[in-house]
Amino acid sequence: MNGSRVLVLNSGSSSVKYQLLDMADGARLSSGLVERIGEGPVADHTAALKQVAEELTDQGLGLDSPELAAIGHRVVHGGTRFTEPALITDEVVEEIEKLVPLAPLHNPANVTGIKVARALRPDLPQVAVFDTAFHSTMPESAARYAIDTGTADRFGVRRYGFHGTSHAYVSRATAKLLGKDVAELNTIVLHLGNGASASAVRGGVCVDTSMGLTPLEGLVMGTRSGDIDPAAIFHLSRVGGMSTDEIDTLLNKRSGLIGLCGDNDMREIGRRMAEGDEAAQLAFDIYIHRLRKYVGAYTAVLGRLDAIAFTAGVGENSAAVREAALRDLPAFGIEVDAVRNAVRGSAARLISAGSSRVAVAVVPTDEELEIASQTFDLVSD
Ligand code: ADP
Numbered sequence: 001m002n003g004s005r006v007l008v009l010n011s012g013s014s015s016v017k018y019q020l021l022d023m024a025d026g027a028r029l030s031s032g033l034v035e036r037i038g039e040g041p042v043a044d045h046t047a048a049l050k051q052v053a054e055e056l057t058d059q060g061l062g063l064d065s066p067e068l069a070a071i072g073h074r075v076v077h078g079g080t081r082f083t084e085p086a087l088i089t090d091e092v093v094e095e096i097e098k099l100v101p102l103a104p105l106h107n108p109a110n111v112t113g114i115k116v117a118r119a120l121r122p123d124l125p126q127v128a129v130f131d132t133a134f135h136s137t138m139p140e141s142a143a144r145y146a147i148d149t150g151t152a153d154r155f156g157v158r159r160y161g162f163h164g165t166s167h168a169y170v171s172r173a174t175a176k177l178l179g180k181d182v183a184e185l186n187t188i189v190l191h192l193g194n195g196a197s198a199s200a201v202r203g204g205v206c207v208d209t210s211m212g213l214t215p216l217e218g219l220v221m222g223t224r225s226g227d228i229d230p231a232a233i234f235h236l237s238r239v240g241g242m243s244t245d246e247i248d249t250l251l252n253k254r255s256g257l258i259g260l261c262g263d264n265d266m267r268e269i270g271r272r273m274a275e276g277d278e279a280a281q282l283a284f285d286i287y288i289h290r291l292r293k294y295v296g297a298y299t300a301v302l303g304r305l306d307a308i309a310f311t312a313g314v315g316e317n318s319a320a321v322r323e324a325a326l327r328d329l330p331a332f333g334i335e336v337d338a339v340r341n342a343v344r345g346s347a348a349r350l351i352s353a354g355s356s357r358v359a360v361a362v363v364p365t366d367e368e369l370e371i372a373s374q375t376f377d378l379v380s381d
Contacts (some may be wrong), residue, residue: 002181003067005029006372009052010074011113013105016048019368023069023376028367031059040073046114051121063121071117072375074165074367075110075198077103078130079156085133088114088126089327096128102156110299121283127272127375134168135161135209136200142208142301159217161199161209163191166311169370170363171201177348178359186302188295191365192321193312194222194264198291200298208301210294216251219294220287225255228288257283266314266321288324295325300330305358311365312355317344322351326360333357 004024010017019031022289032055034048034316042048053063073088079099086092094113110128110278118126135143141160146150152158167189174189175182189199196219199209210218210226220226228251236242241252244296250259260283263272272280299305310322326336335356343349345362352360 003060003065003069004376005065005067005069006375007056007063007068008074008081008368008371008375009071009113009117010302010368011045011049013109016045016052018052018056018111020056020280021369021372022151023372028058028368030056030079030121031368036318043252045109046116049116051122055343063124068121068124069239070375070379071121071124072371073114073127074112074131075114075373076106076131076162077160078128078132078136078286079160080136080158082128082130083136085127085129087378088118088128092128093118102160105230105338108157125379128159129165129371129374131164132160133164134164135206137205138208145212149288157213159209159212161197162211163195163197163199164206164209165198165370165374166191166365167199167201167206167209169367170309170311170365171199171204173348173363174307174359174361175204177308177350177361177363186304186305187309188302188305189309189311190291190295190296190315190325192233192291192310192314192318196221196226196303196312196314198294198298202303208298208342211259220290221256223253223258224258226252238251242285252356257287260286266318270318270320284320284324288321291321291325296327296332305324305333307359309362309363311363322360322362326365334360336360341345348370 005020005022008019014037015033015035015151017033020029022029024335033050034042037045037048041363056062074094077099079102081095093111098113145157170189171187172182174187175185189201197209197211198219199205216224219227231381233247236247243250263269269280269284273284314321322341323336326334335353336351337353341351346364348363350359350361
């Protein structure tokens, strides 16, 4: 292998995001997004990836460049089959296709992206990096639901977790910020974007995470309910007369912040709260209550907590969420410094008080860099 560049592709159902990184120095050479696949001039994923290839060629960074060492693909669901990044072969593509029932919205687009990219550059090593992989180290006590084991195993009903690339990157970046070896650090990572998840990471190894079989479980999110009594679904079906698909849409698209107050953007919710809007305030309070429960639970899971890291759109930008989530927790050794918390910036930074036993940090996530690093590591071996 000669080159040091990695193209990262994130093929979603209606968009393809790409970044070209040079792993020699971590430089981001190009990035872009092809949207509205299937709606207009971009007929399908083949057309979308051709457009990506053309955009790169126009910048003198074409797919045929000898500098390009590999392509790294984000794949949402790796099931129990993929616990590490995988060099893509025909067999790997088949295995990812077999996981479609577990991620019907995501894996098909991921597979299409892989197939088209392989057709464009059949000779180039390509790697699949899975959103679930970082969580595969969870012990069975955290990964299993307390349901009939035979039924669970037959249908793959267990907790897989998502956002793993982000949790992996942020837990390591937190150790780096603190000047510690990740192996000696117990961390809670709070990835708060439109989708949101928490993870408990002991010495760099994930021991629990809040998303489960699907990304629906856990925290209150932009449009997802997070944890809910599963019997609410039977109730909505039997008493409410709703179909399975309607309840699926309700819980994934019309719940969470948007279901509670009509907005899923934390900036807008903050503005409304400042004007005394009660629905926005209640949505915020429910969001925070759930977050605090997970912080408490994961503190107990870890036994000794060294650091809490906030990341993603809300975690990196909302001082109000960070403050409310960790307010009045000195008994847990957690003290946020108001002045540090209010500082805005794009670099990883500490926001805990000098007297805080637990380090609290804002650590911007970089999933593309993590995918590129894992891809490059695999093809450089
Ligand atoms: P995803 O990748 O899950 O789509 P992001 O990590 O980009 O989401 O987060 C998007 C969310 O971040 C927005 O919906 C909004 O709620 C929140 N957000 C972005 N900027 C700010 C800000 N300055 N203050 C508060 N919240 C913000």
